Each structure stands twice: as structure tokens, then as C-alpha cells.
Amino acid sequence: KKIGVIFDLDGVIVDTAKYHYLAWKDLADHLGFEFTEAHNEQLKGVSRVRSLEILLDIGKVHLSEEKKQEYLLSKNEHYLEYIYKMGPDEILPGASELLDMLDELGFHYVLGSASKNAPLILKQVKLFSRFAGIVDGNSVSKAKPDPEVFLIGAEKLNLKPEHCVVFEDAIAGIEAANRANMISVGIGDKDVLHEADFNFKNLTEIPNDFFTRKVSE
Numbered sequence: 001k002k003i004g005v006i007f008d009l010d011g012v013i014v015d016t017a018k019y020h021y022l023a024w025k026d027l028a029d030h031l032g033f034e035f036t037e038a039h040n041e042q043l044k045g046v047s048r049v050r051s052l053e054i055l056l057d058i059g060k061v062h063l064s065e066e067k068k069q070e071y072l073l074s075k076n077e078h079y080l081e082y083i084y085k086m087g088p089d090e091i092l093p094g095a096s097e098l099l100d101m102l103d104e105l106g107f108h109y110v111l112g113s114a115s116k117n118a119p120l121i122l123k124q125v126k127l128f129s130r131f132a133g134i135v136d137g138n139s140v141s142k143a144k145p146d147p148e149v150f151l152i153g154a155e156k157l158n159l160k161p162e163h164c165v166v167f168e169d170a171i172a173g174i175e176a177a178n179r180a181n182m183i184s185v186g187i188g189d190k191d192v193l194h195e196a197d198f199n200f201k202n203l204t205e206i207p208n209d210f211f212t213r214k215v216s217e
């Protein structure tokens with residue numbers, strides 16, 4: 001059976017959460033409240049606009065729409081300073097090997113990320129041209145847990161949702177994959193991602209027969 005794969009970006013292919021954290025923390029400092037790494041967990045997989053709302057809730061800060069737009073822009077500019085310094089050495093363990101395995105099997109893969117910076121990030125780590133398609137924060141109208149991002153991914157793969165495998169590190173992403181009727185694979189803490197069909201700590205743990213046996217049955 002021919003299957004296709006949809007990869008989330010942050011937390012699966014690269015760890016950009018640490019740069020989001022630095023940029024958001026800088027904004028919180030500026031607004032005069034503390035923003036911890038534990039707080040940052042709430043922003044994983046969530047859109048940029050939603051991230052700002054969560055951050056402002058944490059600080060109990062109210063801003064005008066205009067100010068919000070201004071901070072969204074400055075946060076992203078600051079974040080991009082880190083992204084421009086990224087290179088292929090920041091690809092998470094097991095990711096390149098997994099793409100190699102899929103290439104050998106002749107299985108196509110696309111990106112399904114909430115990030116509007118996804119194409120740039122993939123170019124920085126030199127993986128851009130390997131993907132058969134990119135679905136990112138620019139191409140969707142409804143954020144995860146809405147299944148839209150993955151359903152567009154399935155269209156790009158020319159496959160039925162049931163034949164798509166989604167790799168995700170966020171609860172909202174697993175929910176989106178399940179709602180899309182796809183095979184969901186949680187990467188990270190299995191207690192947090194317990195709704196996933198399969199769980200692995202990281203991509204180095206994916207067995208060699210995962211695509212040929214586990215998900216093809």
C-alpha cells in the first residue's frame with residue numbers, strides 16, 4: 001500500500017521553540033512580567049497570533065489591536081535573527097535518516113506546520129527541496145487542532161487521508177491528525193501525546209519496518 005507522510009516542523013524536524021521562547025521572553029520583559037520556559041510549553045504548535053494572546057493572558061496585559069500588530073511584527077523580526085543563524089547541524093536527531101528511509105521506499109512527504117516562517121527554516125537547514133510540498137501558516141485559514149493543514153497536505157500528496165502518516169509533537173497537532181482521519185505519530189512525551197496512534201520519544205526510535213509493516217496493515 002502506498003502511503004505518504006506529513007511532518008510538523010517545530011519539535012519534529014528542528015527545535016525552533018527555543019528561539020520562539022527567547023523572542024517572546026524579550027517582549028514579556030519589555031511589558032514587565034515574567035515568562036518562563038514552562039509557560040513557553042503552551043505556545044508549541046500554536047499560531048503566532050494565538051501565542052501573543054496566551055502570552056498577554058499570562059502577564060494579564062491588555063493591548064490595543066494596533067499595539068498587538070506592532071508586537072507581532074517586532075517579535076517575528078527578533079525571532080528571525082535567530083533563524084538566519086540556523087544551519088543543517090540543527091536538524092533534530094533521526095530526521096535526516098527518516099527522510100532517507102522514505103526516499104528509499106519511494107514514499108513522498110510534505111510539511112504541515114503552523115509556522116509562516118516554515119519555508120525559510122527548511123531552506124536554512126537545507127531540507128527545503130526534499131519535500132514534495134509545503135503547507136504552512138500562510139496556506140491555512142484554521143489553525144490546528146483543525147485538520148485543514150493536514151487535509152491540504154494529503155491533497156498535495158495525492159493520497160486519501162487514511163493513507164497519510166502525521167508526525168507531530170503538539171497535542172493540538174495530534175488532535176488535528178486524528179480529526180483528519182490520518183495515522184498520528186506523537187514525538188515526545190507519550191503521556192502528553194496519549195491520543196496518538198503511535199508514540200516515540202524522538203525520530204531515532206522509529207523502527208526500520210515502521211512504514212512497510214506497522215502502518216501499512
Ligand code: B16
Nearest residue numbers: 009010043045048113114115116117
Ligand atoms: P511563526 P509547528 C509552530 O510550529 C510553533 O510550534 C509555534 O510555537 C509557533 O507559534 C507557530 O509555529 C507559528 O510560527 O511565528 O513562525 O509563524 O510546530 O507547527 O511547526
Ligand code: MG
Nearest residue numbers: 008010011169
Ligand atoms: Mg510542532
